[in-house]
Amino acid sequence: MELKQYLVPKLKALRLSGILDTLDVRTQQAITEQWSYGDFMERLLEDEVERRAQKQLALRLRRATLNTSKTLETFDFTFNPTLNRQLIYDLATGNFIREKRNVLICGPTGVGKSHLAQSLAHEACRRGFDVIFTDAYKMLRHLQGGRADNTYDRRLATYTRADLLVIDDFGLKPMPHPAAQDMYDVINERYEKCSILLTSNRAPAEWATWFADPLLASAGLDRLSHRAHAIIITGSSYRSKDRSPLGEKGAPIA
Numbered sequence: 001m002e003l004k005q006y007l008v009p010k011l012k013a014l015r016l017s018g019i020l021d022t023l024d025v026r027t028q029q030a031i032t033e034q035w036s037y038g039d040f041m042e043r044l045l046e047d048e049v050e051r052r053a054q055k056q057l058a059l060r061l062r063r064a065t066l067n068t069s070k071t072l073e074t075f076d077f078t079f080n081p082t083l084n085r086q087l088i089y090d091l092a093t094g095n096f097i098r099e100k101r102n103v104l105i106c107g108p109t110g111v112g113k114s115h116l117a118q119s120l121a122h123e124a125c126r127r128g129f130d131v132i133f134t135d136a137y138k139m140l141r142h143l144q145g146g147r148a149d150n151t152y153d154r155r156l157a158t159y160t161r162a163d164l165l166v167i168d169d170f171g172l173k174p175m176p177h178p179a180a181q182d183m184y185d186v187i188n189e190r191y192e193k194c195s196i197l198l199t200s201n202r203a204p205a206e207w208a209t210w211f212a213d214p215l216l217a218s219a220g221l222d223r224l225s226h227r228a229h230a231i232i233i234t235g236s237s238y239r240s241k242d243r244s245p246l247g248e249k250g251a252p253i254a
Contacts, residue, residue: 018051019044057125064131064166070118080111080235088116091229092123096195097164102228103197106204110237113199114168120197121166129163136170136198139186140179147178156182160189170200171210180213184220191223204230 004023011017023044030040061068072092077085096103103120105113121131134142139159146152159165165186175183190196202210204225211217 107233167198171202
């Protein structure tokens with residue numbers, strides 16, 4: 001019986017069947033390079049550890065619902081040279097998540113807020129953190145539905161358990177009633193327990209008016225901004241560089 005056939009049932013029983021993917025290659029290497037039995041076993045186990053790590057990363061990225069093309073590697077820092085690149089790379093280490101701190105990214109439409117948020121979320125997934133990515137309006141509508149069918153607590157837990165919650169387009173659309181209470185619940189449940197990373201095209205000074213309820217706004221925003229890292233991005237829309245001016249003859253309108 002060949003070695004591979006002999007090992008298959010035993011590796012499956014030990015839940016190490018991933019070793020079979022590289023067994024033939026490693027066996028040939030061991031013969032060619034005259035590895036010891038210990039070296040051979042070490043390489044096989046390293047392959048299994050790497051395979052499991054990649055499988056877990058793929059699972060975290062899928063649960064986070066991230067656009068996998070939006071990474072730091074594809075983020076164009078040259079478009080906005082005033083952006084604090086050192087801060088971005090510091091945040092990419094995930095230390096702000098370990099410290100239970102928030103990140104607030106503000107700026108006009110099209111300057112790369114969502115791309116940057118997804119990039120940092122992607123880095124968090126790489127470092128083993130559980131991430132949820134959503135936009136503010138979608139999250140609030142989902143929570144509102146929980147009030148109708150008595151699943152509010154379960155739905156709220158969706159946004160409070162992950163190590164990092166990314167809320168895109170904070171303040172973009174009107175807050176449906178009683179969304180102010182729902183947003184406060186999310187912020188309050190995560191306060192000093194887990195991190196929030198949000199993007200907004202509104203200045204922080206305008207956020208209180210979005211809540212509509214002054215008391216909830218004060219309490220929620222105080223918790224949200226406490227010890228938070230703030231990133232203010234300025235400039236024109238990145239998309240405008242590939243678009244003809246509106247109104248120009250022959251210019252596309254969509």
